[in-house]
Amino acid sequence: MISYDQALERLLARARRLPAESRTPVDALGCVLARDVVSPIDLPSFNHAAMDGYALRAREPLAAGSEHAVVGSQAAGDAAPASSGNACEIMTGARLPADLDAVVAVERTQLLARGDDGMPARIRLLDALAVGDNVRYAGSDVARGAVVAVAGTRIDPAHVMLLAALGVTSVEVVRRPRVAIIGTGKELLADPTRPLADEQIHSSNGPYLMAALAASSVQVLSCETLDDTASHYRDAVLRARDAGADLIVSTGAVSMGRHDFVPDALQALGAELLFHQVAMRPGKPVLAAMLGDDTLVLALPGTPMAVAVGFRFFVAPVLRAWAGQGSEVVLHAVLDTPQQPKPGLRHFLRARLSQGRDGRLHASLLKLQQPFRIQPFAEADAWVVLGEGAGDCLPGMLVEIVSLHPGVPLRIGTSGDSN
Ligand SMILES: Nc1nc2c(c(=O)[nH]1)N[C@H]1C(S)=C(S)[C@@H](COP(=O)(O)OP(=O)(O)OC[C@H]3O[C@@H](n4cnc5c(N)ncnc54)[C@H](O)[C@@H]3O)O[C@H]1N2
């Protein structure tokens, strides 16, 4: 049986980067940039007022109490007016007239006179004013030609705002991976609107994988639920491959039982076995195989936590490699619960996180860790990963933690009762 690290290495050795495609920034949400994005313009693109008030010329600093004639009014969207040399009424976001270089907020002035048209004609400054006061300079946010997002960045709404402000109409992103899901087991009821027979269970692995994959911006091609017939599994695998799946994730029928046909079925299809059984808990019976050069099959054990671990610790790193992203940053927390992991196995344990009074992140293992239990998964904040040689783990030691779902920041409980 190989170790988790060896298994992951074999997977990543076969993970080629997916091709790039062009998308609008909004359509690129959740996709990973294949190339750096360079700004085509300065942002802001012109010097503009940060306040509603008056634009003045302050090359020589203007003293508090100084009086100024006001000519004209400039609102956001107005073209730059001809230079008058006088003060000019101005609104937030309006382009600064070419010869003016400072803005005073209207409430920091005294209005001395209005013109016949009712417009401000003369003002007095309540404070001194210097060049650049309340001016937002062209290029002060982003300079034209600057790299604003690097290849490997996952586009989030903040990037969409930035790209839109720069007038970027298309970006090169890595094509979304195409994944097909196959659930096996004649006990499974896939349609929750139908009544559950005594011998049936609701299928939760398929919906979980659909949700987890969608949250990773993967295109889910299909989600099939099959009985325990090997030929049905082979047909479903071939259907998924022919539909263009980069990855087929199946659940169940991969262990030692009479009905665990997956290893033989994949062999019969001529798949190249990468590994079967990994020294880890949960999820030990996991199998990986290549169907040709382009389709990876990950056959996860059916037990719900074996599926969750398989997704988080095998599927997620492969998705990163396909997107040209490196491995995730390794995070640590102080262990609050003693644990005696079985030597030689990599353990993935569900934990609650809190920020202790010492200001550090603390991980408290949930009591019920059996892999069939789903409730503690929904209560957990993170995975704690214990290595094969972790030995007796005592409270106070630092342990590796991994967010429950890829791409989602760590959820941290608010109890704060750790010390
Ligand atoms: N003799 C041995 N028996 C088992 C071993 C072993 O080493 N020797 N390993 C155990 C481990 S660890 C796991 S994990 C399971 C995995 O078995 P399979 O991959 O063959 O999975 P199934 O038997 O098909 O299902 C296991 C369990 O999960 C339930 N299940 C399956 N699919 C779904 C689904 N879509 N939604 C919800 N629940 C599902 C299924 O009903 C079973 O209860 O094998 C151990 N046995």
Ligand code: MOO
């Ligand atoms: O892989 Mo299993 O989930 O330890 O029962």
